[in-house]
Amino acid sequence: MIETARYLASRLVTTALIVFGAMLLLFTLSAIVPGDPASALLGPQATPEYRAQFIKDMGLDRPFHERLLVFFGNLLTGNLGTDILSGKPVWSIISSVLPFTFILTFAAIGLAVLLGVPLGCFAAVRRGSIFDHILAFISVAFIAIPSFVIAIFLLLIFSIWLDWLPVLGEGKSGDWLDQARRLILPTTALAVGWIGFIARLVRTSMLEVMGENYIRTSRAYGLSERLVTYKYALKNACIPTIAILGMGVGRLLGGAVLVEIVFSRPGLGRLIFDAIATRNYPVLQGAVFVVVLIFVVTNLLVDLSYSAIDPRIRRQAGREAMPR
Amino acid sequence: MSIAAPASQSGTLAEVLGVFRRIASTFTGTMGLFIVAMVISAAIFAPWITPYDPDALDVMRRFQNPSATHWLGTDHLGRDLFSRLIMGSRIAMAVALSAIAIAMITGTLLGIAAASLPAHIERIILILFDVIASFPSLVLALAVVAVFGPSTQLVVVIVAVTLIPVFGRVARAQVLTINNAPYIEAERLLGASYARIVVSHLLPNIAGPLVVLASMEIPVVITIEAGLSFIGLGVRPPLASWGTLIYDGYAYLSDSKLPVIIASSALGLATLGFTLFGEALRDAVDPRLNRDH
Amino acid sequence: MEAASSPLVRIRHLSLDAATARGDAHILRDLSLDVGRGRILGIVGESGSGKSTLASVLLRLLPGNISRLDGEVLFDGVDLLKLGPDAMNAYRGTRIAMIFQDPMTALNPLFTVGTHLVDVMRRRDPGLSRVEALAKGEAMLTTVGIPDPALRMQAYPHQLSGGMRQRIMIAMALLVQPDLLIADEPTTALDATVEAQIVELFEHLREKFAGSIMFISHHLGLVAELCDDLCVMYGGVIVESGPVDAVLAKPGHPYTRALLDCEIDDDGEGRLVSIPGDVPDPVAALTACVFAPRCAHAIDICRADVPLLAAVAPNHLSACLRASEVLP
Numbered sequence: 001m002i003e004t005a006r007y008l009a010s011r012l013v014t015t016a017l018i019v020f021g022a023m024l025l026l027f028t029l030s031a032i033v034p035g036d037p038a039s040a041l042l043g044p045q046a047t048p049e050y051r052a053q054f055i056k057d058m059g060l061d062r063p064f065h066e067r068l069l070v071f072f073g074n075l076l077t078g079n080l081g082t083d084i085l086s087g088k089p090v091w092s093i094i095s096s097v098l099p100f101t102f103i104l105t106f107a108a109i110g111l112a113v114l115l116g117v118p119l120g121c122f123a124a125v126r127r128g129s130i131f132d133h134i135l136a137f138i139s140v141a142f143i144a145i146p147s148f149v150i151a152i153f154l155l156l157i158f159s160i161w162l163d164w165l166p167v168l169g170e171g172k173s174g175d176w177l178d179q180a181r182r183l184i185l186p187t188t189a190l191a192v193g194w195i196g197f198i199a200r201l202v203r204t205s206m207l208e209v210m211g212e213n214y215i216r217t218s219r220a221y222g223l224s225e226r227l228v229t230y231k232y233a234l235k236n237a238c239i240p241t242i243a244i245l246g247m248g249v250g251r252l253l254g255g256a257v258l259v260e261i262v263f264s265r266p267g268l269g270r271l272i273f274d275a276i277a278t279r280n281y282p283v284l285q286g287a288v289f290v291v292v293l294i295f296v297v298t299n300l301l302v303d304l305s306y307s308a309i310d311p312r313i314r315r316q317a318g319r320e321a322m323p324r
Numbered sequence: 325m326s327i328a329a330p331a332s333q334s335g336t337l338a339e340v341l342g343v344f345r346r347i348a349s350t351f352t353g354t355m356g357l358f359i360v361a362m363v364i365s366a367a368i369f370a371p372w373i374t375p376y377d378p379d380a381l382d383v384m385r386r387f388q389n390p391s392a393t394h395w396l397g398t399d400h401l402g403r404d405l406f407s408r409l410i411m412g413s414r415i416a417m418a419v420a421l422s423a424i425a426i427a428m429i430t431g432t433l434l435g436i437a438a439a440s441l442p443a444h445i446e447r448i449i450l451i452l453f454d455v456i457a458s459f460p461s462l463v464l465a466l467a468v469v470a471v472f473g474p475s476t477q478l479v480v481v482i483v484a485v486t487l488i489p490v491f492g493r494v495a496r497a498q499v500l501t502i503n504n505a506p507y508i509e510a511e512r513l514l515g516a517s518y519a520r521i522v523v524s525h526l527l528p529n530i531a532g533p534l535v536v537l538a539s540m541e542i543p544v545v546i547t548i549e550a551g552l553s554f555i556g557l558g559v560r561p562p563l564a565s566w567g568t569l570i571y572d573g574y575a576y577l578s579d580s581k582l583p584v585i586i587a588s589s590a591l592g593l594a595t596l597g598f599t600l601f602g603e604a605l606r607d608a609v610d611p612r613l614n615r616d617h
Numbered sequence: 618m619e620a621a622s623s624p625l626v627r628i629r630h631l632s633l634d635a636a637t638a639r640g641d642a643h644i645l646r647d648l649s650l651d652v653g654r655g656r657i658l659g660i661v662g663e664s665g666s667g668k669s670t671l672a673s674v675l676l677r678l679l680p681g682n683i684s685r686l687d688g689e690v691l692f693d694g695v696d697l698l699k700l701g702p703d704a705m706n707a708y709r710g711t712r713i714a715m716i717f718q719d720p721m722t723a724l725n726p727l728f729t730v731g732t733h734l735v736d737v738m739r740r741r742d743p744g745l746s747r748v749e750a751l752a753k754g755e756a757m758l759t760t761v762g763i764p765d766p767a768l769r770m771q772a773y774p775h776q777l778s779g780g781m782r783q784r785i786m787i788a789m790a791l792l793v794q795p796d797l798l799i800a801d802e803p804t805t806a807l808d809a810t811v812e813a814q815i816v817e818l819f820e821h822l823r824e825k826f827a828g829s830i831m832f833i834s835h836h837l838g839l840v841a842e843l844c845d846d847l848c849v850m851y852g853g854v855i856v857e858s859g860p861v862d863a864v865l866a867k868p869g870h871p872y873t874r875a876l877l878d879c880e881i882d883d884d885g886e887g888r889l890v891s892i893p894g895d896v897p898d899p900v901a902a903l904t905a906c907v908f909a910p911r912c913a914h915a916i917d918i919c920r921a922d923v924p925l926l927a928a929v930a931p932n933h934l935s936a937c938l939r940a941s942e943v944l945p
Contacts, residue, residue, distance in 0.1 A: 014454075021455040137352065144599035145592040146547040148554060152570065152588050156581060213722035217786075220676055220717075221737045221793070222709030235727050254462035258551050272466055273555055291463050 008304070015300050022292050023072070090286035094271065098290070101267035105256055107187040109245070112194035117241070119195070120202025121234060127207065135199060142196030148258035151189035155262060158185060186263045190255050194248070198241060205237035212236070242302060249298045253291060346608035353604030359597025366410050367417035374407035379562045387580040399569070399583045400576045408564050409590055415565040416594065420545040423480045424538050427487035432534065434488065435495025436526070439503070440518070453489035461486035461548055469557045476559045479552055483545050494537060498530045532609050540602035543595040550591050566591045625797060625829045626652035626675070631688035633670060633679075641684050642899035644670045646853040646907075648688070649926065652797065652846075657823065657830040659844030659861065661837050661876070665896045667853040668833045669718070672801045675831070676715055677705050693796070711741050714795035718802040720782035724774040730754075730785055731770035734792060741793045757788040760825075762818055780811035787818065791826065799831045804839065812839075819843055837876050841865055849873050852897040852907040855926065859933030869935030871912045906938070914939055 123132045142150075158164050209215060210233055218228045257269030264270075268287055275284040347353040366373070375395070382402030390397045396405040438449040456464075465482045502508055502525060511521055552558035553567025554574075566587045573583030633645040644667045652658045662668045673679055674690060677697060690697045692712070697705060717723045724733060734754040739745050745753075751770065758766035761784040774782060783803060790798050800819075804812040816839060819832075823843070834840050840847060841861060848858040849872060857870040868874045875892045894911035906924050909915040918938055926934040929941065 017451065018454055021451065025455060140352065140599060140603065141596055144543055144596040146550065146595060148551060149588050149592045149595075152574075152584060153592075156585065160577075160581070213717065213719060214725040216678065217717060217723045218725070218736075220678060220709060220715045221740060221789070222706050222711060223736060223740055227736070232725055232728070236725065239727075251460060254460040254551075257462055257466075258554065261555060272463070288463060288466075291460070295460060 011300055011304070015296050019292060019296050020072075022296075023289060024068075090282050093283060094268070094286055094290055097266045097268060097271050100265060101253075101256055101260070101269065103183065104186055104190065104260070104265065104267060105249075105252055107183060108190035108194065108252065108256075111187055111191040112198055113245075115191075116195045116198025117202050117234075117238070120199040121206055121229070121237075123199065123203045124206035124210070124237075125229060132203075135203075139196035139200045142192045143200075145193070146258075147190050147193050147255040148262055150192050151186065151259045151262040154185050154189050182263075182265075186259050186265060189259050189262075190252065193255070194252070197248075198245075201241050201244060202237055205240050206233060209233045209236040245302065249295055249302070253295060343605070343608045347601070347604040350604060350607075352600045353608075356597050356600025356602075356604055359593060360601045363413050363594050363597065364417060366413040370410050370414045374404075374410050376404035376407045378403060378407040378411040378564060380404070387576075387582075389582070396586055397580075397582050399572060400579065405569075405583060405586055408569060409566070409586060411564055412566040412569060412587070412590065413594070415559055415563055416546045416549065419476075419480055419483070419549045419559075419565070420542045423483040423545050424487065424541055426480070426484035427541075428491050428534060428538055430484070431488040431491025432495040432530070435492040435497075436499055438492065439496045439499035449492070453492055456485060457489045462551055465548060465552055466557065469552070474552075474557045474560060476563060479549055479558055483548050486548075487541055487545070490541065491534065491537065494533055495530060498533065499526060502526055502529060536602070536606045536609055539598070539605050542602065543598040546591070546595055546598070566594075622654075624651035625654045625693060626650075626831075627689070627691040629689040629691070631671075631674065631690060632685060633667075633674065633683065633687075634685035635680070636682045636684040637900065640900045643903065644853050644899060645674070646903055648853070648855055650848050650855055650858055652829050652831055654829055655827060656845040657832055657843060658846045658848060659840030660831065660833045660848045660850060661835065661840050662850035663835055663896065665852075665899070666850040668835075668850050669801055671850075672715065672799050672831070672833055675797070675799060676709055676713060678709075710737060710793050710795075712796045713799065714790040714793050714797075715799040715801060716783070716786045716790050716803050719806045720779050720786055721806065723786055724782060726774055729771055729773055730777075733785075734770070734789055737789050738792050753792065754788070757792050758785070760791070761785075761788045761822075762814075763788075778811075779807050780814060783807065783811075783815055784818065787815075787822075791822070794828075796828045797831065798826070798828055799833070801833045802835070803832075805835070816842065838880055849876070852903075853899065854903070854907045854936065856908060856937070857933075857935045858926070859930070863930060863933050867930070867933075869929040869933060869940045870908075870937045871914050872908045906936070908937075 119135060123135045126132055206229075210229075215228060215233055218232055223232075253268075256267065257272065259265075260267040260269040261273055268291060272284060272287045272291075274280070275287060344357075347357055380403060382398070385394075385398055385402040386400050388394055388398040388402075394404050394406065396409065399405055399408070434449055434453075438446045461483070464486060465479070468482050469478060508521060508525065511525075549558055549565060550567035550570070553565045554571050556571055558567050559565050569587035570584055570591070573580075573587060577584060628651075629649050631645055631648040632643070634641040634643050636642075648667075648671070650658075660668050660671065670679075674686075675692075675697070677700075679686075686698065688698070692708070697708065700708075724730075731751060731754060734757075735747060735750040738750045738753060739747075755766040755770055758769055763769055763781060763784050769777070769781075769785075777785070787803075804815050807815065819830075820843060832840060832844055844861050846859065847861040847864045849856050849864070849870065851872050857864060857868065857873050859869070864873065865877065868877060872892075879891060892911055897907055897910070903923055905920040905922065906912070906915070909919045912919065916939070924936045924938045926936045927940075929935045
């Protein structure tokens with residue numbers, strides 16, 4: 001119990017340090033922009049009075065260390081600033097689109113695990129068969145091709161050419177079925193690369209595990225092949241999968257950004273994209289902060305769940321191609 | 325990773341040929357090799373094989389279908405798609421290779437430093453690696469581009485920065501492993517300086533894994549660059565990468581789907597080819613790195 | 618089911634080859650032995666003698682590169698080698714149980730001791746409820762000398778020491794009440810002190826366990842303590858077999874004699890004795906006495922023909938042509 005608490009504490013501290021470091025990096029980058037930040041943010045048409053007011057409001061005339069302190073002070077109190085354009089608090093803007101990104105990401109992970117694990121398991125059990133070879137090739141193809149390219153092709157094929165599924169946007173709110181339908185293509189596009197990746201990973205792990213001594217023990221006692229494979233071996237094989245999934249959440253978020261844009265879905269990705277286009281600096285900063293936070297917290301949760309499943313907390317580093 | 329005996333310089337050509345032979349021995353390896361060769365040739369010989377100037381506008385002839393004069397048709401400004409496609413391969417290769425080169429050199433140096441210098445410096449470097457790795461590369465790219473404004477060089481630098489931890493960790497691991505090898509101990513006892521050990525033993529041994537890593541990162545870089553260009557934040561005109569082509573084509577999807585299809589296909593094929601090649605290379609150089617069999 | 622006096626296991630002319638890069642390796646060569654009911658048979662041999670493979674044959678858990686498997690392995694009258702996969706599987710974990718050499722890797726790290734034991738017990742008795750199985754498991758843990766059994770049942774393997782893990786393996790084997798218990802070098806991976814404890818455990822169980830035991834080891838002294846009968850293996854061949862007292866008192870084969878000399882003797886000068894030479898190459902075919910290259914007593918006939926097992930005394934067999942002449 002104590003060792004778990006200590007591990008948890010050390011992970012929390014590391015997490016906080018990483019978030020702190022990342023935000024420091026971001027803030028420093030923004031502060032050393034050559035030239036006049038106000039012009040960059042407001043554009044050349046702003047009147048001198050407006051600019052002066054803006055500089056005062058944004059605290060851009062204060063010295064760097066003061067701005068830094070204010071920035072972090074705000075972060076800690078949960079104040080992410082105010083949107084320049086609409087005047088609304090940044091946090092409320094972010095929180096209104098956050099659910100969409102979450103839904104897409106979780107749906108994609110869920111789909112990837114749901115399809116990838118059985119496929120990989122099956123390929124391992126039927127090693128060397130036609131199925132195994134086909135899966136191997138498809139896996140690489142899925143992993144290699146960027147998810148937004150897959151998204152574009154899915155869009156072209158299923159929505160435009162075949163007209164099976166509605167394409168853009170998130171659907172009418174309150175209409176559950178409509179929203180679900182519009183989720184299908186984006187989720188598939190995001191998940192496809194991960195299905196291939198998980199399948200390969202599970203297959204490799206299963207093959208390794210099946211050769212281990214503890215599986216030999218189970219076989220020596222005559223336990224059924226089904227029990228040996230699906231209860232014992234699969235659990236051992238899933239460990240590296242979870243670890244690498246955790247490491248891949250960041251890439252998933254990156255992919256989600258582009259997929260949201262392809263399908264015109266609202267979400268964190270779209271928000272960042274629009275904020276860049278309109279030079280909406282507070283929103284951009286806030287959104288990036290939230291992304292970093294999500295990413296780091298997810299890693300933490302993955303680490304913890306991982307140690308719950310594998311009592312020995314064993315880490316594996318993958319040096320394989322990952323989906324983009 | 326195990327340590328081979330110190331690499332010999334003679335016979336390196338034979339080694340390289342052997343590697344290529346092994347790559348070509350599998351179906352996927354051959355496919356990857358073929359695609360990579362095509363893309364690299366297109367990139368190198370671009371100025372000579374493009375039938376038109378990629379930026380030449382001819383608004384009278386927009387959205388043409390493929391024909392004898394325009395092999396892949398034209399885009400919304402009448403520019404020849406085939407030429408722009410070839411140009412795109414040049415951009416992809418240029419960005420990928422320069423970003424990876426920067427990352428490899430910087431990352432390796434940092435990795436060696438991390439393994440060789442006192443513990444507190446090592447911790448700082450490792451935390452730096454973790455911080456960089458904590459940003460999804462696309463988001464980092466977006467953030468930096470938002471602040472500094474989009475530019476081609478910036479894209480290269482951002483991508484390089486995101487790859488530094490990847491190379492750095494591998495380099496550090498190799499140094500740590502080698503530091504413990506008996507023959508290194510022997511050399512130290514004989515008085516060899518640290519720098520000499522690094523240069524004559526570490527670098528040859530690390531070259532293999534680094535090359536494999538580099539080739540496996542090429543499709544990643546291509547993807548990031550294409551992704552950025554796709555949302556309008558990548559390379560600036562007149563340069564046109566495949567991502568830009570998709571971006572342009574996407575806006576005019578209702579007029580013609582061809583530009584999007586062509587550019588997406590090129591992108592997908594290139595990333596597939598490089599990934600296949602990278603994996604075949606990894607298997608050919610050191611089958612032990614591959615746990616798939 | 619055979620008569621109670623006949624051997625439980627009768628192996629006749631067992632030959633096993635494995636395909637390797639250099640050709641077929643002859644791991645077991647025309648091997649024959651008996652395991653008496655309720656008796657403990659010790660099998661002694663150095664690394665490479667094929668003794669672990671012999672154990673694997675009894676369970677028919679062999680690697681994929683086996684190119685030849687001939688002979689008879691009669692278990693209570695049934696030839697195990699002729700059984701189909703399902704029929705063979707029916708014997709595993711019911712009538713035959715095995716304890717492996719390395720306790721550190723023999724248990725699945727993600728499952729508790731309790732889960733391991735319950736699954737094994739329920740395979741043998743499908744009607745057993747989980748609660749009953751847990752109770753039986755706990756009782757058996759006590760029998761094998763594990764303190765605080767309730768706590769241990771919930772433990773994961775990595776939380777236990779090597780000696781304790783091996784006790785759990787022994788408990789697992791005993792729980793299925795096999796007719797034949799195979800212990801494949803159960804103490805080799807353990808420290809000397811722990812080894813002594815496990816040996817003590819085996820002695821303690823000797824009275825309680827009704828079935829036969831096949832105890833494989835490279836340690837002659839260990840086998841001498843525990844076993845009723847003894848088989849000495851060398852190069853995939855059985856060179857001597859018989860009751861343990863008889864064999865050790867009057868060894869009928871130079872290899873056995875040499876092994877005895879190798880055991881460190883307290884009263885001696887303190888010099889370590891070793892047998893010069895190397896184990897035979899398994900890929901080479903056998904045309905002469907397998908021990909001849911290293912034997913101090915080898916003469917021409919030893920190198921001309923393969924000696925067969927012949928009796929030097931009642932129930933005491935030796936594969937040496939010169940047994941009566943050269944050994945005191």
